[in-house]
Every structure is written in C-alpha cells, then in structure tokens.
Amino acid sequence: MKRRNFGLGAAAMLGLGACSSSKFLKYNGPEVTGMVVNKGERRLYLLHHKEILEHYKVDLGFNPVGDKKVEGDGRTPEGTYYIDRRNPRSDFHLSVGISYPDAQDMAEAQALGMKPGGNIFIHGEPNTYKAKGRDWTAGCIAVKNKEIEQIYAMVRDGTPISIWA
Template structure:
C-alpha cells in the first residue's frame, strides 16, 4: 500500500511538472509594443524605445506583400493588437492578432473575397515544415521555447505593428 501511494504521488508530481513546463512567468519590464519586420524576418518585443527581445521569425508561405484574402499565404501588414491567446494551440502556444481590421475587411470585400482571419504568433509544434523558413498560412512563427517566453511576456491589448 505504501509503495502504491508513493508511486501515485510521484506520477502526479511528474505529470503536473510536465504540464506546467510550457507556462512560464515573467516579472520584467512591460512589453509596450511588438514590431514585426517581415523583410528582415525579425520580431522585436519593446518596452517603449528599448528592445527587450529580438527573435528570428518565419512567415506565411508567400511572405512578400500584404495579406489581401483568405488563403493567399501572406502575413498581414499594418497596426493591430494582441486580442486573444490559445494555450492549447496545435502550434505549442499562440497569441492572436486583431486581424482583420475594418480596413482589411473593406479591402477584401471590394475585391469580392474574404479577408480571412486567425492570424497568430505561434510556436512550431509538431506541424513545423522543417527546412522552410516561411511555412505558415500567414502567421508569425518562432521556436517553441521562444513562444513560451513571448506567451508569458506579452499581454492582451499589446499593440503590434507589422512592417514590410
């Protein structure tokens, strides 16, 4: 009985530590803005004018140009904000951009197409296409370990500017 109880405690403790491992805490300076520099494949987490973190990123499979419609493989350009998070993402962890903005919707409707949606900053997860830098459907991808830091550091409502 004693061995069974000890084994059960070990399994529960190990299981809880494994579940909690992707959720980090952060008590450093606030991330006040995110800049995505598509041409340089970089994402900067800023505290006012100071760079807190600088990440190498992957983009949509058609990385040049602004997103125009659902399925075009482009990452949108413009000013958005972080509006949601997904701790159960199939790409490890993810935080969502407020795309499409009203201007994106109007532009797509003028073309007679859907603007799409569900643009996220996310990890690679098991679906990462190895050997390709730009592989997403329009999202911004980082390594899973980096996404854990980003998920902890960035709050909902944080502005994000995506530049060509």
Template sequence: MGILRVVAAAALVLALTGCASKFKSYDGPEVTRIVVHKSARVMYLMHHDQVLTRHRIDLGFAPEGAKRAEGDGRTPEGRYYIDRRNPRSRYYLSLGISYPNARDIQVARAAGASPGGDIFIHGKASPFPWAREDWTWGCIAVTNREMRDIYAMVKLGTPIDIYP
C-alpha cells in the same frame, strides 16, 4: 496496492511537471509594443524604445506584400493588437492578432474576397518534418522555446506593428 499508488503518484507528478514547463512566469519590464519587420524576418518585443527580445521569424508562404484575402499565404501589414491567447494551440502556444481590421475587410470586399482571419504568433507543431522558411498561412512563427517566453511576456491588448 501500495506500489500502484506510488506509480500513479509518480505519473501525476511527471504529468504536472510537463504541463508546468510549457507555461512560464515573467516579472520583467512590460512589453508595450511588438514590432515585426517582414523583410528582415525579425520580431522585437519592446518596452517603449528599449528592445527586450529579438526573434527570427517565419511568415506566410507568400511573404511579399500585405494580406489581402483568405488563403493568399501573406502576413498582414499594419497596426493590430494581441486579442486572444490559446494555450492549446495546434502550434504549441499562440497569441491572436486582431486581423482583420475595418480597412482589411474593406480591401477584401472591394476585391470580392473574404479577408480571412485567425492570424497568430505561434510556435511550431511537433513533429513538423516539412517546416521550412515561410511555411505558415499568414501567421508569424517562432521556435517553441521562444514562444514560451513570448506567451509569458505579452499581455492582451499589446499593440503589434507589422512592417513590410
């Protein structure tokens, strides 16, 4: 009976340690803005005009041009905000981007389409054997290691500017 308790306690400690490693804390300068340059495949976390971190990114599988409709494989362009956090994301961790905005909805409706939604900054599902450059459906993807840092650093309401 004593060995069973020791094994159970060890399993609990290992499980909690594994969960804790996914979530980091951050006490550095506030991320006041996220800047994405799609053509350069780069994302910056900014504190005003100071670059805090730089990340190589993957985009939607059709990266040229702004997102116009659901399923087009494009990453949106424009100013959005981080509007939700998903600690149980299929893609490790994720931060929701406030796409679509009123203009995105108007453009899609004018074309007789739905604008879609569920655009995120996220990590990669594991295992992810078929992942290649620009593999998402319009999201911004980074490594899981980077996503742990980004998830800790970025707060809800942070603006994100996505440029061509």
C-alpha cells in the same frame, strides 16, 4: 508507518514536479508595451517603450512579399494591430492572436469581392508535423517553441503590434 509512506510519496511527487517543464512560464520583468515585426529582416521585437527586451527570428506566410489582402493568399498582414487572444491548446504549441482583419482590411477584401481571411497568430512549431523550409505558415508569424513560451508569458492581450515590410 502510513504517515511516513505518505510523506515519502509526497516528497517524490514534489521532486518530479520540479523536474518537469511547463510551457507556461512566469514573467516578472518590464512590461511589453509594443511589438514590431520586420518582415524583411524576418525579426520580431518585444519592446518596453523604446527599449528592445527580446528579439526572435521568424517565419512568415508562404507568400511573404506584400500585405495580406484576401483569404488564402499566404501573406502575413502589414499594419498596426493588437494581441487579442491566446490559445493554450494551439496546433502550434502555443499561440497569441493578432486582431487581423480590421475594418480597413475587410473593406479592401470586400472591394475585391473576396473575404479577408483571419486567424492570424504568432505561434510555435506544429504539433503533428515538421515545418519545412522558411516561410511555411498560411500567413501567421512562427517562432521556435521555447520562444513562443517566452512571448506567451511576456505579452498581454491588448499589446499593440506593428507589422511592416
């Protein structure tokens, strides 16, 4: 009798596990070899060489025109960087880090007597409040939660990302 109850309990747990959704998706498709953000179009493209694998609508920093120069300017950086980290416990569902600032960004900010800022990510929606309007981040690139789940699964650390106006 105990063995039967254990078997039924285990089957129920496996069934529930199959119904639950995880934000950690699996991806077995073509390698993402690059990413492009077109700030003017408000679009993020995932590329396999020259082929577009996926594209997403994005929100940017609250001051979206121009290149990020200093901490607190609300701008999203422009240039070529790479994905350098990931945060499964992000305040914005999930996030992948962008290697901003680079040496040039630091030198430009230093010439202005300022700090360049940092912690630039591609991330999902806020966990604790609702984003208001377009271009609401402090300089990051935001997508919907389901989309950051795809990006998180598809993109590897070291993937280059070009961000341009």
